[in-house]
Amino acid sequence: MTNxxxxxxxxxxxxxxxxxxxxxxxxxxxxxxxPQYEALKSAxxxxxxxxxxxxxPHEEIENSKTHICIQPEQIPFxxxxxxxxxxxxxxxxxxxxxxxxxxxxxxxxxKDATAYNIAFYKGSTIFIDTLSLDFYKExxxxxxxxxxxxxxxxxxxxxxxxxxxxxxxxxxxxDGVPLKLIASLLPAKxxxxxxxxxxxxxxxxxxxxxxxxxxxxxxxxxLSKKGLFNIIDSLYNFIKKLQLKEQSEWGNYYQKxxxxxxxxxxxxxxxxxxxxxxxxxxxxxxxxxxxxxxxxITSKIDYALVGDIDNNAIDQNHYIxxxxxxxxxxxxxxxxxxxxxxxxxxxxxxxxxxxxxxEFQPEVTLALALIxxxxxxxxxxxxxSAAFFASFSKNLIIEFPKRADSYATRLLNSKAEFKAQFGHxxxxxxxxxxxxxxxxxxxxxxxxxxxxxxxFKNKTT
Amino acid sequence: xxxxxxxxxxxxxxxxxxxxxxxxxxxxxxxxxxxxKTIFGxxxxxxxxxxxxxxxxxxxxxxxxxxxx
Numbered sequence: 001m002t003n004x005x006x007x008x009x010x011x012x013x014x015x016x017x018x019x020x021x022x023x024x025x026x027x028x029x030x031x032x033x034x035p036q037y038e039a040l041k042s043a044x045x046x047x048x049x050x051x052x053x054x055x056x057p058h059e060e061i062e063n064s065k066t067h068i069c070i071q072p073e074q075i076p077f078x079x080x081x082x083x084x085x086x087x088x089x090x091x092x093x094x095x096x097x098x099x100x101x102x103x104x105x106x107x108x109x110x111k112d113a114t115a116y117n118i119a120f121y122k123g124s125t126i127f128i129d130t131l132s133l134d135f136y137k138e139x140x141x142x143x144x145x146x147x148x149x150x151x152x153x154x155x156x157x158x159x160x161x162x163x164x165x166x167x168x169x170x171x172x173x174x175d176g177v178p179l180k181l182i183a184s185l186l187p188a189k190x191x192x193x194x195x196x197x198x199x200x201x202x203x204x205x206x207x208x209x210x211x212x213x214x215x216x217x218x219x220x221x222x223l224s225k226k227g228l229f230n231i232i233d234s235l236y237n238f239i240k241k242l243q244l245k246e247q248s249e250w251g252n253y254y255q256k257x258x259x260x261x262x263x264x265x266x267x268x269x270x271x272x273x274x275x276x277x278x279x280x281x282x283x284x285x286x287x288x289x290x291x292x293x294x295x296x297i298t299s300k301i302d303y304a305l306v307g308d309i310d311n312n313a314i315d316q317n318h319y320i321x322x323x324x325x326x327x328x329x330x331x332x333x334x335x336x337x338x339x340x341x342x343x344x345x346x347x348x349x350x351x352x353x354x355x356x357x358x359e360f361q362p363e364v365t366l367a368l369a370l371i372x373x374x375x376x377x378x379x380x381x382x383x384x385s386a387a388f389f390a391s392f393s394k395n396l397i398i399e400f401p402k403r404a405d406s407y408a409t410r411l412l413n414s415k416a417e418f419k420a421q422f423g424h425x426x427x428x429x430x431x432x433x434x435x436x437x438x439x440x441x442x443x444x445x446x447x448x449x450x451x452x453x454x455x456f457k458n459k460t461t
Numbered sequence: 462x463x464x465x466x467x468x469x470x471x472x473x474x475x476x477x478x479x480x481x482x483x484x485x486x487x488x489x490x491x492x493x494x495x496x497x498k499t500i501f502g503x504x505x506x507x508x509x510x511x512x513x514x515x516x517x518x519x520x521x522x523x524x525x526x527x528x529x530x
Contacts (some may be wrong), residue, residue: 052518097516143474146473206475209472223481227477227484
């Protein structure tokens, strides 16, 4: 039961692991973790942490001498750290600290603090690795401290000083950014800040000095609980205030660019009508900006994924999700021209974006104001983009800006002398090639614009 | 405690004592300036744009939450 179905991303912790049974995620716990598990249970810590929305709720489904099985609440879609916007990344860091402080107050401690222990679920962050909770031993430092710095504080600081694109490179650092690299990337002036000096530069120096040391010596390090609280509180205060240099102010982010109000209204009415017609419950908007069009849908949606390449749009979307306490909307950063790959051991630890989306099986895919970017900025032929959408979409609502559209014209003109080679970008070609994969159910011109909306049904599903 | 399945880093374990001292001084400074600002009424009203709450969790909210359900 266990080894055959062990989840490929869950092999690091010997206390137990995740497995999948009938498409349900479950967790097996081995006797080495029984003392912690029983203590957490009898101290009512699990229940309290569930109620405070710190830890993913679970139910115990099996309890024997050889193993315990728990079934956590199922999360419909997991996004990875390299798909989080800056504010989402911050929130994940703060959530980890909050749980660590709460655990310490109850004499427990997180034994690891990787960014992969956090997921976005029902509009907020949630800690998903139940077995990370361990006993707190008096006068010992936090052994996940270095992990916290390399997974959270370091990446956030580099993003602040060098641009938010850095967060995307986290797919290369599955075990966190090396301390030496963080320290060398930060500007020299950060050494003058006592907080940054201590948490980054001094830490990197100590790590460098002691890298050859015997692990047993780790036990010699001592720190009072008060000291531990100081570290956690100061990390929390600092990260809470972190802002990007280029961060736009919270506010009305969505710019209607070449849209008149009538066109905007009509576009959202058409989309809304089609979604109702399809009675769709799950949606993915692959170029969803701040979620404007998904929020215009009036029928009840169970889950909507809203991806966009723009960090600020996702930050804005996440902000609205939090303000409105929306539970069914999940914003994330994605570059469709280079979506997240499968990474980790055997390339199976973290799944590719495509695989996750295939499993999620959205009933409708929205691709609004996107095809001209794929075709004219990314030079992706219609054949390829049609095959891409057809690989995971049952239904596709796609917007096609004609050559006369101001944005499409601008992209075409930027091709300068190669413009002639982009003659294939036109309505006839688009319809012809997309018809190979899709059946055209409806087609509507958006009034007062040079754009057309299509409703396509996948021929193969 | 279980054996380590990742390297906690001896340097990182030792450094925490110093990090904690720096953090302690910073938090003390923060609480002093907070008190001074309170006396002179210099606090900015940031409640409207505040997204992240405090790190501290109030267990008494559990009872309230369960009543709402």
